[in-house]
Amino acid sequence: MTSSNIFSAIADPSRREILDFLAAKPRSAGEIVSHFPQLTQPGVSRHLRVLREAQLVSVTVQAQQRIYTLRPEGLLMFHDWIAKYLENWMDKLEAPKESPQEAKVTRRGTVKTK
Amino acid sequence: MTSSNIFSAIADPSRREILDFLAAKPRSAGEIVSHFPQLTQPGVSRHLRVLREAQLVSVTVQAQQRIYTLRPEGLLMFHDWIAKYLENWMDKLEAPKESPQEAKVTRRGTVKTK
DNA sequence: TTGGTATATAAGCCTGTGGCTATATACCGC
DNA sequence: GCGGTATATAGCCACAGGCTTATATACCAA
Numbered sequence A, B: 001m002t003s004s005n006i007f008s009a010i011a012d013p014s015r016r017e018i019l020d021f022l023a024a025k026p027r028s029a030g031e032i033v034s035h036f037p038q039l040t041q042p043g044v045s046r047h048l049r050v051l052r053e054a055q056l057v058s059v060t061v062q063a064q065q066r067i068y069t070l071r072p073e074g075l076l077m078f079h080d081w082i083a084k085y086l087e088n089w090m091d092k093l094e095a096p097k098e099s100p101q102e103a104k105v106t107r108r109g110t111v112k113t114k
Numbered sequence C: 001t002t003g004g005t006a007t008a009t010a011a012g013c014c015t016g017t018g019g020c021t022a023t024a025t026a027c028c029g030c
Numbered sequence D: 001g002c003g004g005t006a007t008a009t010a011g012c013c014a015c016a017g018g019c020t021t022a023t024a025t026a027c028c029a030a
Helices: A006-011 A013-024 A029-035 A041-053 A073-094 B006-011 B013-024 B029-035 B041-053 B073-093
Strands: A057-062 A065-070 B057-062 B065-070
Touching: A006 A013, A006 A041, A006 A073, A006 B006, A013 A029, A013 A041, A013 A065, A013 B073, A029 A041, A029 A065, A041 A057, A041 A065, A073 B013, A073 B065, A073 B073, B006 B013, B006 B041, B006 B073, B013 B029, B013 B041, B013 B065, B029 B041, B029 B065, B041 B057, B041 B065
Parallel strands: none
Antiparallel strands: A057 A065, B057 B065
């Protein structure tokens, strides 16, 4: 559905915490549930589904347990998405071509966040 | 407020499109509005506010125009957040061969799980 | 000042989604 | 089979946030 994209999957703080937890090592759903007392079991289960659909974790069945493992391909994609902007930025900094009537991008102090 | 974090700022497709548009070069709010016919002027303005608060764009005042510029510091932070997971993954995959403290993660598509 | 332009904010509606409780499904040991 | 355990799903409620229209603010020119 809508949540199957990695951007919205990562946008949720609880899901990021779960990713943090999984970064150390794979865990069963139950371990995740008990590691986050503020979340209920169904809540964790739904978050895990979103992470699964976003390709951020994979799951292996072990008896009646589900072992969740961090799966970095999705993050790599994300990484590349960001790198696109950063590279672009670098290009601009190192290759100052003609500057039109437009204001030049002065990366120094033109920050004026409201 | 709540939207001032970079994760939710990037989670919205319209805002990502605006970032794409700004990646080429800085633009005035009006240029952004007319480049996205599916968005209304107030809608664009609110998206720009979110991007501003997330530190993803900066704005300079030019007469009655606001020039928006991509501001990659926020993306760098994001990049680092992701790199944390990728490094962890690489460490696990390549065993304890060498331990480079390099923060750069090279592209390398592979999967081990499942 | 007035008028025109550029952008931001307000107020209301409405969908998406997170959290909850309860229930269903799947697996194991006995 | 039954009971216990592990996890997923369903149904409901509440809230965040996106969209829209209307209005406000800020600046410039005459």
